[in-house]
Amino acid sequence: MDTFQRKFLEEATDLINTLEQSLLSLELDPNNSSIIDEIFRVMHSLKGGGGMFGFEKLSEFTHHLETVYDLVRKHKVAVNRELLDITLTSVDHLRNLLSTEVTPAILATNDILTQRIIKFSIEDHHQNTSILSHLELLDPEQDIPESFVTYNIRFEPHANIMHNGTNPLLLLDELSHLGLTLVNYMEHLPALENLEYQNNYSSWQIVLATNKPRESILDVFIFVEDDAHIVVEEIFPNSIFQFPDLVNKISENLGNNQLLETEKIKLLVAEYVKANAISQSLNSVQEVAEDASVVKQKLSSFSKESVISSIRVSSDKIDQLMNLVSELVTTQASLSLYVDKHNLHGLTQISENIENITRMLRDTAFTISLIPLEHLITRFKRLVRDLSNEFGKDISLITEGAETELDKTLIQSITEPMMHLLRNSIDHGIETVHERIAKGKPAQGKIYIKAFYSGSYVHIQVSDDGRGINPDFIKKRATEKGLIQSDVNLSQKEIYDLLFLPGFSTADVVTDVSGRGVGMDVVKRKIEEIRGSVDLHSDIDVGTTLTLKLPITLSIIDGLLVNLGSEQYIIPLSVVDKIYAATNNEIQNSFNNIITLDGKQFPFYNLHDEFESDGESPKKQEVVVVKFDEQKIGLAVDYVVGEIQAVLKPLGKHFRKQEFFSGATILGNGQIALVLDTSKVISEYTVMQMIE
Amino acid sequence: MSKTILIVDDSESIREVVSFTLENAGYSVLIGTDGDDALKFLDGRNIDLVITDLHMPNMNGIELIKAIRNMDEYKRVPILFLTTESQQDKKNEAKDAGATGWIIKPFVPSKLLAALNKVIR
Incomplete structure (x- = not known):
């Protein structure tokens, strides 16, 4: 949840309290127009804020309330007991709508209350309207609950x-x-x-x-x-x-x-x-209307359920929970290890149970800290709306997969980069209306945000149907800036990679929006900090797509535990392609660090030498082939121990400068294992090759 | 830890569609081209689910299912088979041979994953 939303939550809670107070005062003094004005104002603020900060249901619901109170203000609807009852019940319901998770029970209450409120504005306004015409007035999708x-x-x-x-x-x-x-x-x-x-x-x-x-x-x-x-x-x-x-x-x-x-x-x-x-x-509207007392009874039981169906917890507590769960995972691993080692049959069953429970607890704890991307979308919509006005462009933002969930810390980390990508699309990507018409494109430009799961990753694509990026132009600019020699041959992908170099800004006109010194290099760095990657694809006059590939969660990774001398390291399982056996002889006597495995040639690192591990490598070693982008590279290790679920801990500040490791984990036996950042290892290798 | 699924089918396109879907859903995938080929994978490996076609050269799906059920370590491993709407009798034959469930061809990824959800987690 972003800061704006948190602010709105605080504000809305205050507004609802005020609303409740005012309603109670109104009950004592039904004709006081200043109280009615106050009520109307509060409802209006709630409606506006709700729509802007992603509380659509709240906004929609308050809209109906507001309609009724507008009629009250105009003396078209009288303040009576029934109206106050339903409004006060609505106040409780508004509080529920503010909770992060809107449960089916809340939704059902929402629908029933909405019908009751709409009835007020219609019935009291046009005395003769029959119940049947209410049905026609109700939006069938929103107002009639799915029948349970x-x-x-x-x-x-x-x-x-x-x-x-x-x-x-x-x-x-x-x-x-x-x-x-x-x-x-x-x-x-x-x-x-x-x-x-x-x-x-x-x-x-x-x-x-x-x-x-x-x-x-x-x-x-x-x-x-x-x-x-x-x-x-x-x-x-x-x-x-x-x-x-x-x-x-x-x-x-x-x-x-x-x-x-x-x-x-x-x-x-x-x-x-x-x-x-x-x-x-x-479910029948008719019956609801006929028997108001029944509905009230039902509502009270509904709201009772709503209260317990969701609670709000501060994110500190969730962080603490995640920490404790991480510790538990580690401790449980050491318990399993101990039981295995000492062959304690009596404990095996217990240990296995703890393992199961720990796994379930971990999974549950994870889902608690996952937030749908939806929370950001409103902000993005606002940005697109404001900026396209500023640039005199006509742009619509289309989102897909907004329900995709990400760890809350990740959501925070991607907000800025995403805003930057959107700014880029609006400023550089989408053409002006004239240009678009001249090119035969629809006048309205489109920006898509598409999110989806892929394995243990979430992909977020930001694409536009704008002018695309001309590779020749990038090459020219990079040459001018002295980033590359004019005569080098670069593939399309390598050219686009130039965009991510520090200090590369291609905007012909430095505008208010883009020329802020935050370049694509910062986007890339921010995304890589959270173990993600950025990929750019562009076709001239068709558009540009940026794909952010992000891990679903940061704190636990599935890894492959490998041995080098007396040390152990972890290779993230997500990058492991295959594991091959190779003899120590093949590895030591390879030519130009290329090894032939299963008929294919792979460049490789002998980690034992690279990390200057102690002891001798065994005669039979294993080569873990890892993949990154299109490249595959072998990492020769002494031997592979097995799969492990590693709780990732950041390295201390003394190790901040090193780039090969993304963190460390404590193994069940108390030993520390460093987690390899294979993408860094590979790009390092590529750089080395280029120098040679 | 990702679950390992063995896919057995003589049609390359089906193999690709299934393995693409499963890999994207986070499973590890092994591929066999027919019953004989699939049996090689079953030796000494930890396989959590087998998905097999019924019509294949060399050893067909029914025979494969029977062979798998005869292996001690695979008595209870779920087996799904690929079938078409029209093969009702085959469905019973495969179930009698020990299959857990089926996936009706043609299928969309969500159907495949929904079927998987019924047998492994």
């Missing part, structure tokens, strides 16, 4: 289900992603002498509330249709999870290794519905 249905699902796998590699737990997990669930686990173990360890004796009952069609439930079980008894029955035409008491009641009846029959659940639901006078078809 609660199902009772019985999943009773046959004894042999696991014989063909099926893991029923994965299916349960998949099911839980469809909505909210209650799970009842049952097992029917035979007598010990009949127990077949490969057989399954478990079955499950799942109460699922989902807004997905019934087919998607059946789809979960598609592979096991013939290997299990599966029954899916509807128990309630809405979500039972909006009624905590009901959920508790049902939970109480689950367990004891007993199946709770669908009819029994239906009975429980019916009893609850009867006792609480809840209409079953809560």
